[in-house]
Amino acid sequence: MNFPTTGTPADALLADLDDRLARDPDVHGARLFGLVYPTGLDSLEALLESVHRRYLFHNALNPFKFPGLAALEADVVRMTGDLLHLTGDGGGSMTSGGTESILMSMLVNRARARARGVDRPEILVPVSAHPAYAKAAHYFDMEVVPVPLDEHLRADVAAAAERIGPATAVVVASAFSYPYGVMDPVADLAALADAHGVGCHVDACIGGFVLPFLERLGVEVPPWDFRVPGVTEISADVHKYGYVPKGASVVLHRDPDWFGHQVFLYDAWPSGMYGSPVVAGARPAAPIACAWAALRHLGVDGYTAITRGLLATTRMVRNTIDALPELRLLGDPVGPVLAFTGPDIAGVGAAMDARGWHCNRIVDPPGLHVMLSPAHAGVIDAWVTDLRAAVADPVAPDPGSEIRYS
Ligand SMILES: Cc1ncc(COP(=O)(O)O)c(C=O)c1O
Structure with a gap:
């Protein structure tokens, strides 16, 4: 399609989109x-549509220009932290999705490992974990060390223990995995990570807004959230089982040092200080506001x-x-x-x-x-x-x- 010389009326464009949607x-x-x-x-969808319309053009890049929006993001992070039992001085941010949450966690864990003198930090990843960890390794010059599964399709803790070493930055556990929907033994993996003084990232991108409620319904859910000692990071996607449109995830860190490692600050250009907590610069506001509204609406x-x-x-x-x-x-x-x-x-x-x-x-x-x-x-x-x-x-x-x- 060439760049149009003349404009097309809205009705015609919407009809065209409807044809495409049908495919x-x-x-x-x-x-x-x-x-x-x-x-x-329907009530949730109507709410999300109204919220989306209100935040069509806001930009979450600059919290000083849009303090109201920044407060919504802080609320979503705090509500998610509360749900997942984050206590103390930890924190985190919203991201565009599970992949970006995982990228941010791997970046923070890389910085911690580098501070310990590790040149090429390693991520111990169960083979059933999402490709986002391999993507993080690819972007951030880290190494993926695959951890095989046991006969129940959970990460094999003994195999992880054999593979953990001086270059390990972080041990990954899925709660639960995408391919099989199975929980990795989070408590054992977190204990292993803790014993070696490294991070443990729990990927609750799918499970983050399901497991807490399964637990409330009496389902036996093995421990996996911040109640487990040694868990340092959790990613939880609001745009999956939180039921908001795409573009909303939360990355949480137990330790307050995350801020210094995750937030990018730069002032060597003519426009002064530029700060950004995630990969994206300008960020859509609607996913943040929709997440805030859905969490509060449903409770x-x-x-x-x-x-x-x-x-x-x-x-x-x-x-x-x-x-x-x-x-x-x-x-x-x-x-x-x-x-x-x-x-x-x-x-x-x-x-x-x-x-x-x-x-x-x-x-x-x-x-x-x-x-x-x-x-x-x-x-x-x-x-x-x-x-x-x-x-x-x-x-x-x-x-x-x-x-x-x-
Ligand atoms: C367990 C798990 N982690 C991470 C992700 C990545 O999430 P996103 O596609 O939102 O980047 C997914 C996506 O399905 C997933 O299932």
Whole structure:
């Protein structure tokens, strides 16, 4: 498309966008499993739309120009810290998403390691952890040291103990992992990190706004948050199970030294002091304000009620998989993200695709992956019926159809 010479009326543009939207999956229709987190709550969506409109053009770069907006961000960080039991002088910031939260944590851990004289700091990463750690290593000249999984698909603590060494900057644990929805043994990994005087980052990008409410519902959740000694950082994405539009995550640090390592300050240019706490310079305000509004609108009661529904949907999915001898659940997922395999799982996946479901794939072992959202409650009976039919009658997959990015 060339740069337009003349303008196009708004109606025509909106009609064009509607055509394009029709080519993408319906983000409310709950046939996607991952990427989007529809709640089906009209009141929440109406609120988020109104908040978004109010903060369309603000810029979170300069807290002195927009002190009201800066206070919203501080509130989101404090509310999340409270939920995850951050006490004392720690703190953190909002970022654009899980990847940026992880980048910021790795940057801080690199600075701490460098202060101890480590040249090329290492990140001990379970192989089930998100690629954002490898991205951080790539950006920040760090080294990834992979930690294999045990037979339950959790990070193998003994293997981590063999790999930790003088160059280790930080040990990573997922609460819970994306591929299998399984909790790593956070307490053991954090103890290992602590014994070596290094950081422990808990990736709660998915779990951060699910696990606290599962715990309230009586689900046995292994310890994973700041109540665990040795946990130094947590990332938690409001734009996943916090149910706000994309662009909102929180990175939290137990120690106050984070500020000096994470915040970039620069004054050697004609415009004076420039400060920025994250990768982005100018930052959209709407995700911050939406996060603030959603956390306050739903509160513990609202999130717990949503999580209760998620739990019921998850149980239906698990019971269905358990009842089908052709399928096997992978590991023991703690919440609404899970994966399963079977002898002809590619054929089952293709048959589900043909029925209009967007189940993700995993490759080790080959499997299907579902990330349940609250809105799936309305379609789960149909999904279960289709899964049974797909298992009974798998179809040959198109070559390459198993390659997906989540
Ligand atoms: C466990 C985990 N960590 C980090 C991320 C990265 O989050 P984002 O895509 O918001 O950058 C994801 C994304 O799915 C994730 O599942």
